[in-house]
Amino acid sequence: MAQIKEAATIGYMYIEGEGTVGYHEAPIPQLFIVVEGEGWVTGENQKRIPIRRGEAALWEKEEWHTSVSETGMAAIVIQSEELHPETFMERKVTRLDKLSRRVTFL
Numbered sequence: 194m195a196q197i198k199e200a201a202t203i204g205y206m207y208i209e210g211e212g213t214v215g216y217h218e219a220p221i222p223q224l225f226i227v228v229e230g231e232g233w234v235t236g237e238n239q240k241r242i243p244i245r246r247g248e249a250a251l252w253e254k255e256e257w258h259t260s261v262s263e264t265g266m267a268a269i270v271i272q273s274e275e276l277h278p279e280t281f282m283e284r285k286v287t288r289l290d291k292l293s294r295r296v297t298f299l
Contacts, residue, residue: 201273207265208232214260219252222276225260226269232262251276 208214208230216239225234231245237257244250244266252258260268 199273199275201271201276204270204272205267206270207267208260208262210263210265212262212265216257216259219254219256219258219272221254221272221274223252224271224276225250225252226271228267228269230262230264230266232260232264232266234261235259 206214216235225244226249227244227246229246231243233241234244234250235241235258236252239259241261242250250258250260254274260266
């Protein structure tokens with residue numbers, strides 16, 4: 194369990210098959226945790242990185258990114274100025290670009 198001093202928002206989103214969350218800027222650090230399905234995400238370099246159930250993407254504040262699924266994907270999204278997932282979960286990191294990371298739960 195993680196404890197933070199700053200406010201956090203936690204939401205659920207479902208991206209339908211052939212759906213896209215268009216290229217946009219993260220207002221604050223954002224953790225996108227895939228709980229069902231699969232798709233792909235990008236960071237600022239717009240390189241497509243596959244993502245599936247049990248994996249997550251972390252975007253830093255002001256980082257531009259996209260999330261897409263051809264078959265449907267459900268995700269929990271956590272946002273906070275004090276978001277540091279490495280403090281509360283083990284991870285394997287793949288660089289999306291200079292700031293973004295993909296996290297695989299072990």
